[in-house]
Amino acid sequence: MSKFQLKWGILATGGIAETFARDLYPNPECRGVKDIEHVVVAAASSSSADRAQKFLKEVRAPESAKAYGSYAEMVKDPNVDIIYVATPHSHHYQNAMLCLEAGKNVLCEKAFTTNAAQCELLIKKAKEKNLFLMEAVWTRYFPLSIYVREVITSGKIGPVSRAYADLSQTMIPEKTFDDGHRMVNPDLAGGALLDLGIYALTWIFQTLYTTEKNPKPPKVLSFMRKYKLGTDEQTTMILDFPPTDSRGEAHGIATTGMRTHADPDGKGSAGPAIRVQGELGEVQVFHPAYRPTRTKLVLNDGTVEEKHWPQPGPGKGSGWKNGFGGGWQEEGEGQGMFWEADECAYALRDGRKEGRYENLEESLVIMRVMDEVRQQNGMKLPEKIETTDYPVEL
Ligand SMILES: NC(=O)c1ccc[n+]([C@@H]2O[C@H](COP(=O)([O-])OP(=O)(O)OC[C@H]3O[C@@H](n4cnc5c(N)ncnc54)[C@H](OP(=O)(O)O)[C@@H]3O)[C@@H](O)[C@H]2O)c1
Structure with a gap:
């Protein structure tokens, strides 16, 4: 049986982008997943294509993976099936909208957006364009x-x-x-x-x-x-x-x-x-x-x-490591971000447009709770990151 291959574009090259992309490297069979596989085909940095190139090397992407010096260039790459948005949450709305507008499926880091109004518009856009959209709450898929x-x-x-x-x-x-x-x-x-x-x-x-x-x-x-x-x-x-x-x-x-x-x-x-x-x-x-x-x-x-519940991986002696923020797991042990990546692959293979264990409605309800908590406590954020206008240069 041929495997379904999901081709990832990584938007941003910071801490979690590296951890996530590294977790795509081990063969999914090491966690008992036999029918799908992941490949990083592109990465984009807002600072330079050199930075994206360095990132691709660090995460062991194939030589053929493309490095982009802007997010706007990567979303046009026809080889990319899905984009993982890994900028700070202030930027998620603008970056995820850029991807959806360009017809790309999206896995967007948590918190999904700055506020619920932005989240609602992303959901609307994904539905309009019949695209997959999921908040990257990886723990749900463990x-x-x-x-x-x-x-x-x-x-x-x-x-x-x-x-x-x-x-x-x-x-x-x-x-x-x-x-x-x-x-x-x-x-x-x-x-x-x-x-x-x-x-x-x-x-x-x-x-x-x-x-x-x-x-x-x-x-x-x-x-x-x-x-x-x-x-x-x-x-x-x-x-x-x-x-x-x-x-x-x-x-x-x-x-x-x-x-x-x-x-x-x-x-x-x-x-x-x-x-x-x-x-x-x-x-x-x-x-x-x-x-x-x-x-x-x-x-x-x-x-x-x-x-x-140790996280699976290629094991000791594999020469592969993952971790976050300077803290490394044991050699050969995964971080565990591959479970949500697998969910994206299954969803795209099967034509689903949302994650199974946190649908878009639930992500929106949680964003509304966080809006209310901020409102109850007078925690205001700058208008340029609360706005639902698009595009806005941040
Ligand atoms: N799932 C998890 O376990 C987990 C863990 C940590 C963080 N996160 C989430 O992931 C997101 C990113 O966190 P992170 O720790 O990876 O942050 P980070 O290390 O600061 O990286 C963020 C990246 O976003 C890009 N970026 C674009 N505009 C930026 C700006 N104005 N300021 C800073 N960075 C900018 C930069 O990459 P380029 O310029 O190269 O594009 C930067 O390296 C956050 O939403 C956070 O909540 C999730």
Whole structure:
């Protein structure tokens, strides 16, 4: 049987672009995926074609891959099936719209856009042009996440009524970031909420919303501790989800921050970062919420089932490594971004226009929650990155 090959164009050459593109390199068979394959056929840098060329070499793209010195050039490349947008979130709307306008399918990094209005317009454009569009919330596609959702839908922990999720990491902003850094800079839609808080919300949503038939959006109450630049350094949200066919009203508590740590000693001694609780027990997920590798099922009847979920890869001795932000996984172990890439390949092969485990409607509901949280706490971002005008030079 011939394999379906997905040809990727990588838009931007920063930290996560490298990690993602590197994860496309190992043969998918090393994770039991036999019917698809990925190839990086192009990369574009906003600074120069040389930078894109260097990037292609670093991620082991084939010699034939094309390097572009602007995003606008790459979107015209007929050899590219799908574009991975990996700029700061302030730029996602403009960059993803550029791709869609040019007729390209898009996988766009999280947070999807700066606000829900932009997200809505991207969805509208993708539908108009019959293109695939997905927010790159990679964690949703992990076998670990599939397992957690199955624990819930199977009824093992009974009707769920509460979930907690924390993605906090100590990176004292005034010591770690200069004012221009995308983690704190309002011009780049900085702050904990849009960068890290989205993962805490991901866990609340994929356990209280994705798992339900016809779920309704939650009510939200939130608090923010601001950084000196006006972006948030810590945010806590309480979400009240209306009853569904399979459970009553449910509460989600999502928190995120840059001063405290969800896992101070890095060994899980402080307990799980995520707890999803039902009448018969709970399922726990350990830090980090974006790339967890350990779960624990704890039931009222005394059952305790711990599971480990190492990321697959070509293995030791392969001479291949991946990681993010200076932290490398063991030799031969994947980062885990290939699961979402596989989802894109299956969707394009089968003619689907959205991801299976977070559809566009759910991405939009989450963007609306983040809009409301910012509004409740007076976190304004510059008009040029909140605008729905297109094109705008940023
Ligand atoms: N899924 C994950 O685990 C994960 C992890 C980290 C970040 N992210 C998301 O990925 C996105 C990028 O994060 P990152 O850590 O890769 O950022 P980064 O290292 O700063 O890279 C961003 C890249 O975007 C391009 N860019 C274009 N205009 C820019 C501007 N005005 N300022 C800065 N960069 C600009 C640059 O590449 P060129 O100029 O070469 O095009 C730059 O290298 C963010 O939305 C973030 O939330 C996801």
